[in-house]
Amino acid sequence: MPLRCGLVGVPGCGKTTVFNAVTSAGTSIFDAAESHRATVAVPDPRIDRLVALYRTGKIVRASVEIVDIPGLSEGSTAEGGRGSRLLAHIKEADALIHVVRCFAAPERPTSPLHDIETVDLELMVADAQTVERKIERLAKRVRIGDKFAVREAEDCGNVLRGLHAGTPARNQGLTESEETSVADCNLMSQKPVLYVANVASPRDVEGPNVAALRERASAEGSEVVSICGREEADISELPAEDRGPFLAELGLSELSVDRVIRAAYRKLGLVDFFTAGEKEVHVWTTRRGDKAPVAAGKIHTDMERGFIRMEVIAYDDLIECGSEAAAAKAGRRRLEGRDYKIQDGDVVVIRFSPPR
Numbered sequence: 001m002p003l004r005c006g007l008v009g010v011p012g013c014g015k016t017t018v019f020n021a022v023t024s025a026g027t028s029i030f031d032a033a034e035s036h037r038a039t040v041a042v043p044d045p046r047i048d049r050l051v052a053l054y055r056t057g058k059i060v061r062a063s064v065e066i067v068d069i070p071g072l073s074e075g076s077t078a079e080g081g082r083g084s085r086l087l088a089h090i091k092e093a094d095a096l097i098h099v100v101r102c103f104a105a106p107e108r109p110t111s112p113l114h115d116i117e118t119v120d121l122e123l124m125v126a127d128a129q130t131v132e133r134k135i136e137r138l139a140k141r142v143r144i145g146d147k148f149a150v151r152e153a154e155d156c157g158n159v160l161r162g163l164h165a166g167t168p169a170r171n172q173g174l175t176e177s178e179e180t181s182v183a184d185c186n187l188m189s190q191k192p193v194l195y196v197a198n199v200a201s202p203r204d205v206e207g208p209n210v211a212a213l214r215e216r217a218s219a220e221g222s223e224v225v226s227i228c229g230r231e232e233a234d235i236s237e238l239p240a241e242d243r244g245p246f247l248a249e250l251g252l253s254e255l256s257v258d259r260v261i262r263a264a265y266r267k268l269g270l271v272d273f274f275t276a277g278e279k280e281v282h283v284w285t286t287r288r289g290d291k292a293p294v295a296a297g298k299i300h301t302d303m304e305r306g307f308i309r310m311e312v313i314a315y316d317d318l319i320e321c322g323s324e325a326a327a328a329k330a331g332r333r334r335l336e337g338r339d340y341k342i343q344d345g346d347v348v349v350i351r352f353s354p355p356r
């Protein structure tokens, strides 16, 4: 399943505009009640080199699904059916891309920090209800002194107090035990957040709104990608060969989709590795630090279960040597075992025993 990023933000902050800029989907912005989704291929210049080297035409890229979720304002998650649909979209996301309006709009002050708090508050109100329900469910077992239930209820109580104090779960510095205890709650305020500053012109990137946003993001260990949403959404509707001069006016050489997805990868600690041959070049995504069998499991669960070893050539070594055979001759092909931590750009062959 591709990585799923949900676009959140207050109404009118430019979510649909940014969605279009990133996915080139050309969705109408007048359809604000509905969510939209599109899958974008993760750009990676290394793929072209691998395709040339293996003389193959078939490429399977990594992809990210982007979901444009209707705006969140005070009380919107409590609005019966619409509210619960909204929540369901947010819950299914692996990460949230929080779009923050940094452009001037008529009759509305530009207040990025206030907008962020509005969204976080909605997520926290809904999360608090989820945790409260879990604590209620545990009550019976707590009364009869079930040790595990007591521990879980205590952990949930800590998280709940944090939420009531206005700290999103992602910023509460949860202990391992607390994380485990709330794992089945799938808390929205616990999801990793990347901020997109939606600005009117490249000049604004140096302005006070983006600066305030950056400070806020870095305080919680996150980052900000600035986009001229409207301009880029317009440019994305042009044929690729006509975009150059318009992008240049924004000081860009390509659309910002690359920057957004790379930042999401960093935020989530994701890396890509490859399987490559005459048949195809295939990109796989896993978490940084995952061991070889876990990475192999992204290709097929049998490969994880029956994992024996992994043959690895680092992308740079492969390109430098010019072929697998040359890399092997130069001693750059490594045999790695179960404890090997996969590295971004590894080109791998998995040896495994298939199930009988």
Ligand SMILES: Nc1nc2c(ncn2[C@@H]2O[C@H](COP(=O)(O)OP(=O)(O)OP(=O)(O)O)[C@@H](O)[C@H]2O)c(=O)[nH]1
Residues within 6 Å of the ligand: 009, 010, 011, 012, 013, 014, 015, 016, 017, 018, 029, 030, 031, 032, 033, 070, 071, 072, 103, 104, 198, 199, 200, 227, 228, 229, 230, 231
């Ligand atoms: N000047 C300027 N206007 C923008 C920018 N991005 C969006 N807008 C305008 O802001 C308005 C709202 O944009 P949308 O993309 O519909 O915002 P949204 O967040 O999807 O709104 P809802 O779906 O209603 O919550 C539209 O009139 C856009 O044209 C931008 O980067 N600069």
Ligand SMILES: [Mg+2]
Residues within 6 Å of the ligand: 015, 016, 017, 029, 031, 032, 068, 070, 071
């Ligand atoms: Mg919209």
